[in-house]
Amino acid sequence: MILHLFSYGAFFTTVALTYAIICLGLNVQWGQTGLFNVGVAGFVGLGAYVSALLTTPHSAEHIGGFGLPILAGWLGAALAAGLATLCVGWLTLRLRADYLAIATFGFAVVVQLCLLNLQPITGGALGIAFIPRPFAASAHDPARFGALNLAVMAAVVLALYLALERLGRSPWGRVLRAIREDETAALALGKNATRFRLQAFAIGGAIMGLGGAAQGHFIGFIAPDNYLPMLTFQVWVMLIVGGSGNNRGAILGAIVVWGIWALSASAIAAVVPADQQARTASLQIVLIGVALCAILLLRPRGILGEVRIVSRHLLPGSRLRQRLPHADRR
Protein backbone atom coordinates (compact mmCIF):
# COMPACT_ATOMS: atom_id res chain seq x y z
CA MET A 1 0.00 0.00 0.00
CA ILE A 2 2.74 2.45 0.99
CA LEU A 3 4.75 1.41 -2.05
CA HIS A 4 1.69 2.00 -4.20
CA LEU A 5 1.19 5.44 -2.66
CA PHE A 6 4.85 6.24 -3.17
CA SER A 7 4.83 5.36 -6.85
CA TYR A 8 1.65 7.37 -7.36
CA GLY A 9 3.23 10.32 -5.55
CA ALA A 10 6.38 10.02 -7.66
CA PHE A 11 4.31 9.89 -10.86
CA PHE A 12 2.28 12.92 -9.80
CA THR A 13 5.33 14.96 -8.82
CA THR A 14 7.19 14.06 -12.01
CA VAL A 15 4.30 15.25 -14.19
CA ALA A 16 4.05 18.42 -12.08
CA LEU A 17 7.79 19.01 -12.62
CA THR A 18 7.40 18.69 -16.41
CA TYR A 19 4.82 21.47 -16.13
CA ALA A 20 7.30 23.39 -13.99
CA ILE A 21 9.79 23.29 -16.89
CA ILE A 22 7.20 24.72 -19.31
CA CYS A 23 6.23 27.28 -16.68
CA LEU A 24 9.87 28.37 -16.25
CA GLY A 25 10.00 28.89 -20.02
CA LEU A 26 6.91 31.07 -19.90
CA ASN A 27 8.39 32.99 -17.00
CA VAL A 28 11.39 33.99 -19.13
CA GLN A 29 8.98 35.31 -21.76
CA TRP A 30 6.28 36.89 -19.64
CA GLY A 31 7.63 37.25 -16.12
CA GLN A 32 10.99 38.72 -17.03
CA THR A 33 10.34 40.30 -20.40
CA GLY A 34 6.59 40.97 -20.55
CA LEU A 35 5.96 39.04 -23.79
CA PHE A 36 2.49 37.53 -24.00
CA ASN A 37 2.58 34.06 -25.57
CA VAL A 38 -0.87 32.56 -26.22
CA GLY A 39 0.56 29.62 -28.13
CA VAL A 40 2.36 27.77 -25.33
CA ALA A 41 0.63 24.54 -26.37
CA GLY A 42 2.02 24.86 -29.91
CA PHE A 43 5.63 25.19 -28.79
CA VAL A 44 5.28 22.41 -26.21
CA GLY A 45 3.64 20.14 -28.80
CA LEU A 46 6.34 20.89 -31.36
CA GLY A 47 9.03 19.92 -28.86
CA ALA A 48 7.25 16.72 -27.87
CA TYR A 49 6.77 15.59 -31.47
CA VAL A 50 10.30 16.47 -32.59
CA SER A 51 11.76 14.51 -29.70
CA ALA A 52 9.43 11.58 -30.34
CA LEU A 53 10.35 11.46 -34.03
CA LEU A 54 14.06 11.57 -33.23
CA THR A 55 14.01 8.84 -30.60
CA THR A 56 11.34 6.30 -31.57
CA PRO A 57 12.54 3.14 -33.31
CA HIS A 58 11.94 2.98 -37.04
CA SER A 59 8.27 2.34 -37.81
CA ALA A 60 6.31 1.46 -40.92
CA GLU A 61 3.37 3.65 -39.87
CA HIS A 62 5.03 7.02 -40.03
CA ILE A 63 8.14 8.71 -41.38
CA GLY A 64 10.87 9.40 -38.85
CA GLY A 65 11.91 7.11 -36.06
CA PHE A 66 15.64 7.61 -35.98
CA GLY A 67 16.16 5.67 -32.77
CA LEU A 68 18.47 8.32 -31.30
CA PRO A 69 19.16 8.48 -27.55
CA ILE A 70 16.63 10.37 -25.40
CA LEU A 71 19.09 13.16 -24.63
CA ALA A 72 19.44 13.89 -28.37
CA GLY A 73 15.65 14.05 -28.58
CA TRP A 74 15.52 16.60 -25.76
CA LEU A 75 18.18 18.76 -27.40
CA GLY A 76 16.45 18.53 -30.76
CA ALA A 77 13.14 19.50 -29.17
CA ALA A 78 14.65 22.56 -27.49
CA LEU A 79 16.38 23.58 -30.72
CA ALA A 80 13.25 23.16 -32.88
CA ALA A 81 10.97 25.01 -30.48
CA GLY A 82 13.60 27.73 -30.02
CA LEU A 83 13.86 28.22 -33.79
CA ALA A 84 10.06 28.35 -34.16
CA THR A 85 9.81 30.98 -31.41
CA LEU A 86 12.59 32.93 -33.08
CA CYS A 87 10.61 33.03 -36.33
CA VAL A 88 7.30 34.02 -34.71
CA GLY A 89 9.10 36.60 -32.58
CA TRP A 90 11.04 38.06 -35.48
CA LEU A 91 7.76 38.47 -37.34
CA THR A 92 5.87 40.29 -34.61
CA LEU A 93 8.16 41.73 -31.94
CA ARG A 94 8.87 44.88 -33.94
CA LEU A 95 5.09 45.53 -34.19
CA ARG A 96 2.39 46.20 -31.58
CA ALA A 97 2.51 44.19 -28.37
CA ASP A 98 -0.70 42.26 -28.98
CA TYR A 99 0.28 41.21 -32.52
CA LEU A 100 2.62 38.78 -30.77
CA ALA A 101 -0.34 37.34 -28.86
CA ILE A 102 -2.38 36.93 -32.05
CA ALA A 103 0.53 35.40 -33.99
CA THR A 104 1.37 32.89 -31.25
CA PHE A 105 -2.31 31.96 -31.03
CA GLY A 106 -2.28 31.34 -34.78
CA PHE A 107 0.95 29.35 -34.48
CA ALA A 108 -0.68 27.01 -31.96
CA VAL A 109 -3.70 26.55 -34.25
CA VAL A 110 -1.43 25.66 -37.17
CA VAL A 111 0.69 23.26 -35.09
CA GLN A 112 -2.49 21.52 -33.95
CA LEU A 113 -3.64 21.31 -37.57
CA CYS A 114 -0.31 19.87 -38.75
CA LEU A 115 -0.26 17.30 -35.94
CA LEU A 116 -3.72 16.15 -36.99
CA ASN A 117 -3.27 16.21 -40.76
CA LEU A 118 0.36 15.37 -41.54
CA GLN A 119 -0.46 11.76 -40.89
CA PRO A 120 2.68 10.23 -42.45
CA ILE A 121 4.87 12.15 -40.00
CA THR A 122 2.79 12.64 -36.87
CA GLY A 123 0.50 9.63 -36.92
CA GLY A 124 -2.59 11.88 -37.13
CA ALA A 125 -5.20 11.90 -34.39
CA LEU A 126 -3.86 8.67 -32.91
CA GLY A 127 -0.50 10.27 -32.14
CA ILE A 128 2.76 8.45 -31.54
CA ALA A 129 3.06 5.61 -29.05
CA PHE A 130 6.03 3.66 -27.69
CA ILE A 131 8.20 6.71 -27.14
CA PRO A 132 11.28 5.47 -25.28
CA ARG A 133 11.00 6.18 -21.55
CA PRO A 134 14.02 6.96 -19.43
CA PHE A 135 15.14 3.98 -17.30
CA ALA A 136 12.78 1.67 -19.18
CA ALA A 137 15.03 -1.19 -18.07
CA SER A 138 13.73 -0.87 -14.51
CA ALA A 139 10.06 -0.46 -15.50
CA HIS A 140 9.27 -3.84 -13.91
CA ASP A 141 9.98 -2.26 -10.49
CA PRO A 142 7.50 0.67 -10.28
CA ALA A 143 9.01 2.23 -7.15
CA ARG A 144 12.54 2.26 -8.53
CA PHE A 145 11.35 3.43 -11.94
CA GLY A 146 9.31 6.25 -10.38
CA ALA A 147 12.13 7.36 -8.12
CA LEU A 148 14.70 7.43 -10.91
CA ASN A 149 12.44 9.44 -13.22
CA LEU A 150 11.54 11.83 -10.41
CA ALA A 151 15.22 12.33 -9.63
CA VAL A 152 16.08 13.14 -13.26
CA MET A 153 13.16 15.55 -13.64
CA ALA A 154 14.02 17.26 -10.36
CA ALA A 155 17.62 17.60 -11.52
CA VAL A 156 16.50 19.17 -14.81
CA VAL A 157 14.22 21.63 -13.01
CA LEU A 158 16.95 22.50 -10.51
CA ALA A 159 19.52 23.03 -13.25
CA LEU A 160 17.13 25.23 -15.21
CA TYR A 161 16.23 27.15 -12.06
CA LEU A 162 19.86 27.86 -11.19
CA ALA A 163 20.71 28.82 -14.76
CA LEU A 164 17.69 31.13 -15.08
CA GLU A 165 18.36 32.75 -11.68
CA ARG A 166 21.92 33.44 -12.77
CA LEU A 167 20.75 34.75 -16.13
CA GLY A 168 18.16 36.96 -14.44
CA ARG A 169 20.75 38.60 -12.21
CA SER A 170 23.26 39.01 -15.02
CA PRO A 171 23.55 42.27 -16.98
CA TRP A 172 21.41 40.59 -19.65
CA GLY A 173 18.57 39.97 -17.20
CA ARG A 174 18.77 43.54 -15.91
CA VAL A 175 18.44 44.90 -19.45
CA LEU A 176 15.34 42.74 -19.97
CA ARG A 177 13.68 44.09 -16.84
CA ALA A 178 14.70 47.63 -17.77
CA ILE A 179 13.06 47.25 -21.18
CA ARG A 180 9.94 45.81 -19.62
CA GLU A 181 9.60 48.61 -17.06
CA ASP A 182 10.59 51.59 -19.20
CA GLU A 183 11.42 50.92 -22.81
CA THR A 184 12.18 54.55 -23.65
CA ALA A 185 14.78 54.79 -20.91
CA ALA A 186 16.40 51.53 -21.99
CA LEU A 187 16.49 52.70 -25.61
CA ALA A 188 18.06 55.97 -24.48
CA LEU A 189 20.85 53.92 -22.85
CA GLY A 190 21.56 52.35 -26.21
CA LYS A 191 19.95 48.95 -25.65
CA ASN A 192 18.39 47.33 -28.69
CA ALA A 193 15.02 46.42 -27.18
CA THR A 194 13.77 44.23 -30.04
CA ARG A 195 16.94 42.15 -30.06
CA PHE A 196 16.89 41.50 -26.30
CA ARG A 197 13.19 40.62 -26.44
CA LEU A 198 13.78 38.24 -29.30
CA GLN A 199 16.57 36.47 -27.39
CA ALA A 200 14.39 36.08 -24.29
CA PHE A 201 11.46 34.88 -26.36
CA ALA A 202 13.57 32.22 -28.10
CA ILE A 203 15.14 31.00 -24.85
CA GLY A 204 11.68 30.70 -23.28
CA GLY A 205 10.40 28.82 -26.34
CA ALA A 206 13.33 26.40 -26.26
CA ILE A 207 12.63 25.65 -22.58
CA MET A 208 8.96 25.00 -23.42
CA GLY A 209 10.02 22.58 -26.16
CA LEU A 210 12.28 20.81 -23.70
CA GLY A 211 9.37 20.57 -21.24
CA GLY A 212 7.16 19.08 -23.95
CA ALA A 213 9.83 16.51 -24.81
CA ALA A 214 10.41 15.59 -21.17
CA GLN A 215 6.66 15.12 -20.70
CA GLY A 216 6.29 13.01 -23.83
CA HIS A 217 9.13 10.71 -22.85
CA PHE A 218 7.87 10.29 -19.32
CA ILE A 219 4.29 9.41 -20.38
CA GLY A 220 5.49 7.40 -23.39
CA PHE A 221 2.62 8.48 -25.65
CA ILE A 222 1.63 11.75 -27.35
CA ALA A 223 -1.43 12.80 -29.36
CA PRO A 224 -2.67 16.15 -30.77
CA ASP A 225 -5.34 16.27 -28.05
CA ASN A 226 -2.64 16.90 -25.42
CA TYR A 227 -1.77 20.24 -27.03
CA LEU A 228 -5.10 22.06 -27.16
CA PRO A 229 -5.45 25.73 -26.03
CA MET A 230 -6.37 24.25 -22.64
CA LEU A 231 -2.68 23.46 -22.03
CA THR A 232 -1.68 27.06 -22.75
CA PHE A 233 -4.26 28.16 -20.27
CA GLN A 234 -3.13 25.73 -17.55
CA VAL A 235 0.47 26.89 -17.82
CA TRP A 236 -0.64 30.51 -17.65
CA VAL A 237 -2.68 29.88 -14.52
CA MET A 238 0.32 28.10 -12.98
CA LEU A 239 2.59 31.06 -13.60
CA ILE A 240 0.08 33.69 -12.46
CA VAL A 241 -0.83 31.76 -9.30
CA GLY A 242 2.79 31.08 -8.39
CA GLY A 243 3.87 34.63 -9.11
CA SER A 244 5.15 35.77 -12.48
CA GLY A 245 8.70 37.10 -12.54
CA ASN A 246 9.72 34.67 -9.82
CA ASN A 247 11.31 31.37 -10.88
CA ARG A 248 10.51 29.71 -7.55
CA GLY A 249 6.94 30.97 -8.01
CA ALA A 250 6.76 29.35 -11.44
CA ILE A 251 7.77 25.97 -9.99
CA LEU A 252 5.50 26.31 -6.96
CA GLY A 253 2.57 27.39 -9.15
CA ALA A 254 3.03 24.39 -11.43
CA ILE A 255 2.90 21.98 -8.50
CA VAL A 256 -0.01 23.69 -6.71
CA VAL A 257 -2.20 24.13 -9.80
CA TRP A 258 -1.44 20.66 -11.13
CA GLY A 259 -2.33 19.30 -7.69
CA ILE A 260 -5.66 21.14 -7.59
CA TRP A 261 -6.35 20.08 -11.19
CA ALA A 262 -5.59 16.39 -10.64
CA LEU A 263 -7.43 16.23 -7.31
CA SER A 264 -10.58 17.92 -8.63
CA ALA A 265 -10.53 15.69 -11.72
CA SER A 266 -10.36 12.54 -9.64
CA ALA A 267 -13.04 13.92 -7.30
CA ILE A 268 -15.31 14.48 -10.32
CA ALA A 269 -14.55 10.99 -11.59
CA ALA A 270 -15.51 9.55 -8.21
CA VAL A 271 -18.68 11.58 -7.55
CA VAL A 272 -20.28 12.37 -10.92
CA PRO A 273 -21.96 9.59 -12.95
CA ALA A 274 -20.04 8.57 -16.06
CA ASP A 275 -22.45 10.06 -18.61
CA GLN A 276 -22.24 13.52 -17.06
CA GLN A 277 -18.47 13.64 -16.64
CA ALA A 278 -17.67 15.48 -19.89
CA ARG A 279 -20.12 18.19 -18.82
CA THR A 280 -18.67 18.57 -15.36
CA ALA A 281 -15.16 18.70 -16.78
CA SER A 282 -16.16 21.81 -18.72
CA LEU A 283 -17.45 23.33 -15.49
CA GLN A 284 -14.01 22.66 -14.00
CA ILE A 285 -12.47 24.76 -16.81
CA VAL A 286 -15.04 27.54 -16.20
CA LEU A 287 -13.99 27.72 -12.56
CA ILE A 288 -10.29 27.86 -13.47
CA GLY A 289 -11.02 30.61 -16.03
CA VAL A 290 -12.89 32.63 -13.42
CA ALA A 291 -10.01 32.01 -10.99
CA LEU A 292 -7.48 33.44 -13.48
CA CYS A 293 -9.59 36.59 -13.94
CA ALA A 294 -10.04 36.89 -10.16
CA ILE A 295 -6.28 36.63 -9.53
CA LEU A 296 -5.61 39.27 -12.20
CA LEU A 297 -8.15 41.53 -10.49
CA LEU A 298 -7.37 40.85 -6.83
CA ARG A 299 -3.82 39.61 -6.45
CA PRO A 300 -1.79 40.22 -9.62
CA ARG A 301 1.46 39.37 -7.83
CA GLY A 302 0.56 35.71 -7.23
CA ILE A 303 1.70 33.69 -4.18
CA LEU A 304 5.38 34.57 -4.26
CA GLY A 305 5.51 37.53 -6.61
CA GLU A 306 8.54 39.11 -8.14
CA VAL A 307 11.44 40.01 -5.89
CA ARG A 308 12.63 43.42 -6.94
CA ILE A 309 16.37 43.54 -7.10
CA VAL A 310 18.32 46.34 -8.68
CA SER A 311 21.78 44.96 -8.08
CA ARG A 312 23.42 42.30 -6.00
CA HIS A 313 25.12 45.10 -4.05
CA LEU A 314 21.72 46.02 -2.66
CA LEU A 315 21.10 43.05 -0.41
CA PRO A 316 17.64 42.43 1.03
CA GLY A 317 17.26 44.31 4.29
CA SER A 318 19.75 47.03 3.48
CA ARG A 319 18.55 50.59 3.79
CA LEU A 320 18.57 51.30 0.09
CA ARG A 321 16.64 48.14 -0.65
CA GLN A 322 13.84 49.17 1.70
CA ARG A 323 13.41 52.44 -0.11
CA LEU A 324 12.65 50.72 -3.39
CA PRO A 325 9.06 51.09 -4.47
CA HIS A 326 7.13 47.90 -3.86
CA ALA A 327 3.98 48.95 -5.59
CA ASP A 328 3.11 46.53 -8.32
CA ARG A 329 3.33 48.37 -11.55
CA ARG A 330 2.25 45.66 -13.91
Add this chain to the structure above:
Amino acid sequence: MSPQILVDGLISGAMIGLGAIGVTLTYSILRFANFAHGEFISWGAYFAFAVSGLLGYLSGGLAAPIGPFSFGWSLPIAAVASVALTAGLALLVDAVLFRPLRSRRGAVIILVMASFGAALALRNLLEFIFTSRPDYYTTNLQIAMRLGGGMRATPDQLLCLGVAAVLALAVHLLLTRTAIGRSMRAVSENPQLSGIVGIDIRSVVRMVWILGAGLAAVAGIMTGLIVQIRPEMGLDLLLPLFAAAILGGIGSVPGAMIAGLIVGLAEALTVQVFGAEWRAAVAFVILVAILLLRPQGLFGRPE
Protein backbone atom coordinates in the same frame (compact mmCIF):
# COMPACT_ATOMS: atom_id res chain seq x y z
CA MET B 1 -11.89 25.06 -60.05
CA SER B 2 -15.59 25.80 -59.94
CA PRO B 3 -17.19 29.24 -59.65
CA GLN B 4 -19.05 27.89 -56.64
CA ILE B 5 -16.09 28.86 -54.39
CA LEU B 6 -17.05 32.49 -55.09
CA VAL B 7 -20.46 31.97 -53.47
CA ASP B 8 -19.13 29.85 -50.57
CA GLY B 9 -16.27 32.27 -49.96
CA LEU B 10 -18.46 35.38 -49.98
CA ILE B 11 -20.96 33.86 -47.56
CA SER B 12 -18.43 32.68 -44.97
CA GLY B 13 -16.47 35.89 -45.60
CA ALA B 14 -19.52 38.00 -44.75
CA MET B 15 -19.75 36.34 -41.34
CA ILE B 16 -16.02 36.79 -40.73
CA GLY B 17 -16.37 40.43 -41.76
CA LEU B 18 -19.23 41.10 -39.31
CA GLY B 19 -17.19 39.58 -36.48
CA ALA B 20 -14.05 41.42 -37.54
CA ILE B 21 -15.84 44.80 -37.31
CA GLY B 22 -16.29 44.16 -33.58
CA VAL B 23 -12.64 43.10 -33.18
CA THR B 24 -11.37 46.16 -35.02
CA LEU B 25 -13.58 48.52 -32.98
CA THR B 26 -12.49 47.07 -29.62
CA TYR B 27 -8.90 47.09 -30.79
CA SER B 28 -8.87 50.69 -31.97
CA ILE B 29 -11.04 52.27 -29.26
CA LEU B 30 -10.43 50.12 -26.16
CA ARG B 31 -6.92 49.36 -27.39
CA PHE B 32 -6.61 45.64 -26.81
CA ALA B 33 -6.98 42.42 -28.80
CA ASN B 34 -10.09 40.81 -27.35
CA PHE B 35 -9.71 37.03 -27.35
CA ALA B 36 -13.23 36.73 -25.92
CA HIS B 37 -14.82 38.18 -29.06
CA GLY B 38 -15.31 34.75 -30.59
CA GLU B 39 -17.37 33.77 -27.56
CA PHE B 40 -19.87 36.55 -28.28
CA ILE B 41 -20.43 34.80 -31.63
CA SER B 42 -21.14 31.46 -29.91
CA TRP B 43 -23.26 33.02 -27.17
CA GLY B 44 -25.24 34.98 -29.77
CA ALA B 45 -25.99 31.78 -31.66
CA TYR B 46 -27.03 29.93 -28.51
CA PHE B 47 -29.14 32.84 -27.18
CA ALA B 48 -31.07 32.80 -30.47
CA PHE B 49 -31.29 29.01 -30.30
CA ALA B 50 -32.81 29.12 -26.81
CA VAL B 51 -35.25 31.96 -27.58
CA SER B 52 -36.41 30.54 -30.93
CA GLY B 53 -36.83 27.13 -29.35
CA LEU B 54 -38.97 28.68 -26.61
CA LEU B 55 -41.05 30.67 -29.13
CA GLY B 56 -41.56 27.58 -31.28
CA TYR B 57 -42.66 25.67 -28.20
CA LEU B 58 -45.14 28.39 -27.17
CA SER B 59 -46.67 28.78 -30.61
CA GLY B 60 -46.19 26.21 -33.35
CA GLY B 61 -47.15 28.73 -36.04
CA LEU B 62 -44.00 30.76 -35.41
CA ALA B 63 -41.84 27.80 -36.35
CA ALA B 64 -43.51 27.32 -39.76
CA PRO B 65 -41.13 28.34 -42.59
CA ILE B 66 -41.54 31.82 -44.11
CA GLY B 67 -41.66 31.77 -47.91
CA PRO B 68 -38.53 30.23 -49.44
CA PHE B 69 -36.55 30.24 -46.18
CA SER B 70 -35.96 27.28 -43.90
CA PHE B 71 -36.94 29.03 -40.68
CA GLY B 72 -40.12 30.56 -39.24
CA TRP B 73 -40.77 33.96 -37.63
CA SER B 74 -39.41 32.62 -34.37
CA LEU B 75 -35.82 33.01 -35.64
CA PRO B 76 -35.90 36.71 -36.67
CA ILE B 77 -37.62 37.54 -33.37
CA ALA B 78 -35.05 35.45 -31.50
CA ALA B 79 -32.25 37.18 -33.44
CA VAL B 80 -33.35 40.58 -32.16
CA ALA B 81 -33.53 39.23 -28.61
CA SER B 82 -30.14 37.58 -29.02
CA VAL B 83 -28.48 40.81 -30.17
CA ALA B 84 -29.80 42.54 -27.05
CA LEU B 85 -28.79 39.65 -24.76
CA THR B 86 -25.29 39.35 -26.26
CA ALA B 87 -24.76 43.11 -25.95
CA GLY B 88 -25.85 42.78 -22.31
CA LEU B 89 -23.37 39.95 -21.81
CA ALA B 90 -20.56 42.06 -23.26
CA LEU B 91 -21.46 44.99 -21.00
CA LEU B 92 -21.54 42.63 -18.00
CA VAL B 93 -18.09 41.19 -18.81
CA ASP B 94 -16.80 44.75 -19.24
CA ALA B 95 -18.29 45.86 -15.91
CA VAL B 96 -16.88 42.98 -13.83
CA LEU B 97 -13.58 42.42 -15.62
CA PHE B 98 -12.30 44.91 -18.19
CA ARG B 99 -13.40 48.19 -16.59
CA PRO B 100 -11.67 47.53 -13.23
CA LEU B 101 -8.52 46.46 -15.11
CA ARG B 102 -8.68 49.57 -17.33
CA SER B 103 -9.12 51.89 -14.38
CA ARG B 104 -5.97 50.43 -12.82
CA ARG B 105 -4.01 51.75 -15.81
CA GLY B 106 -1.88 48.64 -15.96
CA ALA B 107 -0.27 47.23 -19.07
CA VAL B 108 -2.57 46.58 -22.03
CA ILE B 109 -1.42 42.98 -22.12
CA ILE B 110 -3.19 42.26 -18.80
CA LEU B 111 -6.46 43.06 -20.57
CA VAL B 112 -5.54 40.61 -23.36
CA MET B 113 -4.80 37.94 -20.78
CA ALA B 114 -8.04 38.61 -18.92
CA SER B 115 -9.95 38.31 -22.21
CA PHE B 116 -8.23 34.95 -22.74
CA GLY B 117 -9.43 33.73 -19.34
CA ALA B 118 -12.93 35.11 -19.95
CA ALA B 119 -13.05 33.31 -23.31
CA LEU B 120 -12.28 29.95 -21.73
CA ALA B 121 -14.83 30.45 -18.98
CA LEU B 122 -17.56 31.60 -21.40
CA ARG B 123 -16.92 28.81 -23.91
CA ASN B 124 -16.93 26.04 -21.34
CA LEU B 125 -20.01 27.46 -19.68
CA LEU B 126 -21.80 27.02 -23.03
CA GLU B 127 -20.45 23.50 -23.27
CA PHE B 128 -21.71 22.80 -19.77
CA ILE B 129 -25.21 24.11 -20.52
CA PHE B 130 -25.73 22.84 -24.08
CA THR B 131 -23.08 20.05 -24.23
CA SER B 132 -20.71 19.83 -27.21
CA ARG B 133 -23.29 18.14 -29.43
CA PRO B 134 -24.11 20.35 -32.47
CA ASP B 135 -27.55 21.98 -32.58
CA TYR B 136 -29.63 23.37 -35.45
CA TYR B 137 -32.23 26.16 -35.69
CA THR B 138 -34.26 24.14 -38.12
CA THR B 139 -34.15 20.69 -39.59
CA ASN B 140 -35.88 21.73 -42.82
CA LEU B 141 -33.92 20.96 -45.95
CA GLN B 142 -33.43 23.60 -48.61
CA ILE B 143 -32.89 23.18 -52.29
CA ALA B 144 -30.14 25.44 -53.66
CA MET B 145 -31.20 27.79 -56.45
CA ARG B 146 -29.25 28.15 -59.67
CA LEU B 147 -27.66 31.59 -59.90
CA GLY B 148 -26.21 31.11 -63.37
CA GLY B 149 -22.58 30.55 -64.26
CA GLY B 150 -22.63 27.22 -62.47
CA MET B 151 -23.18 28.83 -59.05
CA ARG B 152 -25.79 27.79 -56.54
CA ALA B 153 -27.00 29.20 -53.25
CA THR B 154 -29.88 28.53 -50.89
CA PRO B 155 -32.32 31.36 -50.09
CA ASP B 156 -30.96 31.35 -46.51
CA GLN B 157 -27.43 31.99 -47.75
CA LEU B 158 -28.53 34.86 -49.99
CA LEU B 159 -30.50 36.41 -47.14
CA CYS B 160 -27.42 36.23 -44.88
CA LEU B 161 -25.30 37.97 -47.53
CA GLY B 162 -27.88 40.72 -47.86
CA VAL B 163 -28.23 41.24 -44.10
CA ALA B 164 -24.45 41.37 -43.70
CA ALA B 165 -24.13 44.00 -46.44
CA VAL B 166 -26.88 46.16 -44.92
CA LEU B 167 -25.39 45.91 -41.41
CA ALA B 168 -21.85 46.75 -42.56
CA LEU B 169 -23.17 49.79 -44.43
CA ALA B 170 -25.22 50.85 -41.40
CA VAL B 171 -22.19 50.66 -39.08
CA HIS B 172 -20.10 52.60 -41.57
CA LEU B 173 -22.75 55.34 -41.74
CA LEU B 174 -23.10 55.36 -37.95
CA LEU B 175 -19.37 55.94 -37.55
CA THR B 176 -19.08 58.60 -40.24
CA ARG B 177 -22.40 60.48 -40.06
CA THR B 178 -23.60 60.55 -36.43
CA ALA B 179 -22.45 62.33 -33.27
CA ILE B 180 -21.68 59.11 -31.37
CA GLY B 181 -19.73 57.83 -34.39
CA ARG B 182 -17.62 60.98 -34.43
CA SER B 183 -17.00 60.58 -30.68
CA MET B 184 -15.92 56.99 -31.22
CA ARG B 185 -13.44 57.97 -33.89
CA ALA B 186 -12.15 60.78 -31.70
CA VAL B 187 -11.54 58.40 -28.77
CA SER B 188 -9.75 56.00 -31.07
CA GLU B 189 -7.47 58.86 -32.21
CA ASN B 190 -6.66 60.17 -28.75
CA PRO B 191 -8.53 59.17 -25.58
CA GLN B 192 -7.01 61.84 -23.33
CA LEU B 193 -7.70 64.70 -25.70
CA SER B 194 -11.25 63.57 -26.44
CA GLY B 195 -11.90 63.39 -22.68
CA ILE B 196 -10.72 66.98 -22.38
CA VAL B 197 -13.03 68.27 -25.09
CA GLY B 198 -15.98 66.78 -23.22
CA ILE B 199 -16.63 63.49 -24.99
CA ASP B 200 -18.27 61.01 -22.62
CA ILE B 201 -15.74 58.17 -22.79
CA ARG B 202 -18.02 55.81 -20.88
CA SER B 203 -20.85 56.05 -23.37
CA VAL B 204 -18.35 55.52 -26.19
CA VAL B 205 -17.05 52.37 -24.48
CA ARG B 206 -20.65 51.18 -24.00
CA MET B 207 -21.38 51.78 -27.69
CA VAL B 208 -18.29 49.80 -28.73
CA TRP B 209 -19.41 46.76 -26.74
CA ILE B 210 -23.03 46.99 -27.92
CA LEU B 211 -22.03 47.30 -31.58
CA GLY B 212 -19.29 44.66 -31.43
CA ALA B 213 -21.30 42.09 -29.50
CA GLY B 214 -24.47 42.77 -31.52
CA LEU B 215 -22.68 42.17 -34.82
CA ALA B 216 -20.98 39.11 -33.36
CA ALA B 217 -24.39 37.73 -32.37
CA VAL B 218 -25.68 38.24 -35.93
CA ALA B 219 -22.58 36.50 -37.33
CA GLY B 220 -23.14 33.64 -34.88
CA ILE B 221 -26.81 33.25 -35.85
CA MET B 222 -25.89 33.19 -39.56
CA THR B 223 -23.17 30.61 -38.98
CA GLY B 224 -25.63 28.58 -36.93
CA LEU B 225 -28.27 28.83 -39.65
CA ILE B 226 -25.98 27.90 -42.55
CA VAL B 227 -23.58 25.49 -40.83
CA GLN B 228 -24.43 24.42 -37.28
CA ILE B 229 -24.34 25.66 -33.69
CA ARG B 230 -21.43 24.40 -31.56
CA PRO B 231 -19.72 25.80 -28.44
CA GLU B 232 -16.40 25.94 -30.35
CA MET B 233 -17.80 27.90 -33.32
CA GLY B 234 -16.48 31.17 -31.92
CA LEU B 235 -13.04 29.74 -31.17
CA ASP B 236 -12.78 28.43 -34.74
CA LEU B 237 -13.65 31.87 -36.10
CA LEU B 238 -11.26 33.77 -33.81
CA LEU B 239 -8.13 33.50 -35.96
CA PRO B 240 -9.98 34.48 -39.17
CA LEU B 241 -11.44 37.45 -37.26
CA PHE B 242 -8.02 38.68 -36.15
CA ALA B 243 -6.57 38.08 -39.61
CA ALA B 244 -9.40 40.10 -41.18
CA ALA B 245 -9.14 42.93 -38.64
CA ILE B 246 -5.38 43.28 -39.20
CA LEU B 247 -5.62 42.80 -42.98
CA GLY B 248 -8.28 45.51 -43.19
CA GLY B 249 -6.29 47.87 -41.01
CA ILE B 250 -7.08 48.28 -37.31
CA GLY B 251 -9.95 50.73 -36.85
CA SER B 252 -11.28 50.58 -40.40
CA VAL B 253 -14.85 49.21 -40.64
CA PRO B 254 -14.99 48.96 -44.45
CA GLY B 255 -11.51 47.44 -44.27
CA ALA B 256 -12.65 44.77 -41.81
CA MET B 257 -15.63 43.86 -44.02
CA ILE B 258 -13.59 43.69 -47.25
CA ALA B 259 -10.78 41.78 -45.52
CA GLY B 260 -13.39 39.38 -44.09
CA LEU B 261 -14.56 38.65 -47.64
CA ILE B 262 -10.93 38.15 -48.75
CA VAL B 263 -10.28 35.70 -45.90
CA GLY B 264 -13.53 33.88 -46.70
CA LEU B 265 -12.67 33.59 -50.40
CA ALA B 266 -9.14 32.39 -49.59
CA GLU B 267 -10.62 29.75 -47.28
CA ALA B 268 -13.02 28.53 -49.96
CA LEU B 269 -10.16 28.38 -52.47
CA THR B 270 -8.03 26.39 -50.03
CA VAL B 271 -10.84 23.92 -49.39
CA GLN B 272 -11.07 23.42 -53.14
CA VAL B 273 -7.33 23.07 -53.76
CA PHE B 274 -5.85 21.48 -50.61
CA GLY B 275 -8.87 19.97 -48.90
CA ALA B 276 -11.11 21.04 -46.02
CA GLU B 277 -8.69 19.93 -43.30
CA TRP B 278 -6.31 22.83 -44.09
CA ARG B 279 -9.00 25.52 -43.95
CA ALA B 280 -7.95 26.79 -40.51
CA ALA B 281 -4.37 27.43 -41.69
CA VAL B 282 -5.45 30.04 -44.26
CA ALA B 283 -6.05 32.77 -41.72
CA PHE B 284 -2.57 32.23 -40.25
CA VAL B 285 -0.91 32.38 -43.66
CA ILE B 286 -2.75 35.63 -44.43
CA LEU B 287 -1.79 36.98 -41.01
CA VAL B 288 1.90 36.17 -41.53
CA ALA B 289 1.85 37.66 -45.03
CA ILE B 290 0.24 40.91 -43.90
CA LEU B 291 2.58 41.29 -40.91
CA LEU B 292 5.56 40.81 -43.23
CA LEU B 293 4.43 42.98 -46.12
CA ARG B 294 2.13 45.67 -44.79
CA PRO B 295 1.68 45.59 -40.99
CA GLN B 296 -0.68 48.57 -41.03
CA GLY B 297 -3.18 46.60 -43.15
CA LEU B 298 -4.87 47.51 -46.41
CA PHE B 299 -6.72 50.58 -45.17
CA GLY B 300 -4.78 51.43 -42.02
CA ARG B 301 -2.29 54.18 -41.45
CA PRO B 302 1.29 53.37 -40.41
CA GLU B 303 2.03 54.20 -36.78
